[in-house]
Amino acid sequence: MAQLSRILFVSGEVEPFAQASEVASLSRHLPELLHESGRFETRIMMPRYGTISERKNRLHEVIRLCGTQIEMGPRVETLKVKVAAIPGIRLQVYFMDNAHFFKRKGLHEDRQGKLYADNDVRALFFGRSVLETIRCLRWKPDLVHAFGWISGLLPLLLSTEYKDDELFEDTRSVYTPDGIDPEATLSVRLIEQMNLSSNGDAQGLPVTDIGLKYSDASAFPPSIPPTQNGAIQFSSNTGRMAEQAIALYESALTGHTA
Numbered sequence: 001m002a003q004l005s006r007i008l009f010v011s012g013e014v015e016p017f018a019q020a021s022e023v024a025s026l027s028r029h030l031p032e033l034l035h036e037s038g039r040f041e042t043r044i045m046m047p048r049y050g051t052i053s054e055r056k057n058r059l060h061e062v063i064r065l066c067g068t069q070i071e072m073g074p075r076v077e078t079l080k081v082k083v084a085a086i087p088g089i090r091l092q093v094y095f096m097d098n099a100h101f102f103k104r105k106g107l108h109e110d111r112q113g114k115l116y117a118d119n120d121v122r123a124l125f126f127g128r129s130v131l132e133t134i135r136c137l138r139w140k141p142d143l144v145h146a147f148g149w150i151s152g153l154l155p156l157l158l159s160t161e162y163k164d165d166e167l168f169e170d171t172r173s174v175y176t177p178d179g180i181d182p183e184a185t186l187s188v189r190l191i192e193q194m195n196l197s198s199n200g201d202a203q204g205l206p207v208t209d210i211g212l213k214y215s216d217a218s219a220f221p222p223s224i225p226p227t228q229n230g231a232i233q234f235s236s237n238t239g240r241m242a243e244q245a246i247a248l249y250e251s252a253l254t255g256h257t258a
Contacts, residue, residue, distance in 0.1 A: 004041040008141040010130050012148030014046050014093055020107050021178040022221045023147040032089050033242035045130050048095035050103040059084045068132050073193040079129050096129040108182040119184035123207045127153040131162055140167045143249055148178035152207035155214035160197035172252045175215035177208045179224050217252045
């Protein structure tokens with residue numbers, strides 16, 4: 001029996017836990033559709049925002065994954081990982097939990113609509129947390145599909161500070177923007193303070209642009225026209241969406257993307 005391709009879905013939103021854009025629906029349905037195809041093994045990761053009720057959603061800690069130390073320049077943050085099942089299906093979502101960055105009553109802005117000033121650092125913490133959790137799981141992904149602004153640094157991290165890790169050395173990436181502007185850019189100060197390798201040409205770019213620049217392929221939600229040559233736009237029809245995703249992933253895994 002052929003080995004299943006492993007796809008890691010990383011998103012700022014997943015229905016029904018957090019919904020601020022249509023990527024919440026994409027990152028909810030695509031893993032299920034691919035899993036049902038029998039050709040892929042999927043896992044899903046997202047932040048555990050303060051808006052997500054642990055009791056209502058039946059989150060529980062994964063003890064063996066908790067306590068990881070994430071280096072963030074001059075400080076070190078402790079990561080907790082929690083898990084919950086998506087209602088109605090057997091797929092689970094891993095939640096990256098940290099009080100300093102995520103215990104807030106908003107995803108990228110407060111209740112008054114003011115953007116969080118540290119959205120850039122939050123994106124970096126989330127990206128590193130996801131990859132460190134994969135290290136703890138010892139689960140080698142063939143492809144990472146990152147959704148939304150908060151996942152925008154994942155393609156960069158995979159191509160720089162994690163590129164020599166045996167778990168990620170062959171990992172391909174796809175990025176899907178969410179249309180949200182969190183006003184988070186990769187500044188010189190952030191690069192220097194967080195010991196972030198930027199390949200020399202990511203400085204000053206918004207995190208979404210970094211996701212598009214460093215990923216092996218890009219795919220846009222139904223309401224956002226593609227801005228890159230060769231990028232696809234997902235259909236709102238779930239059957240067609242699954243066909244598009246499978247073709248995209250297989251192309252990315254063989255290195256035939258535009």
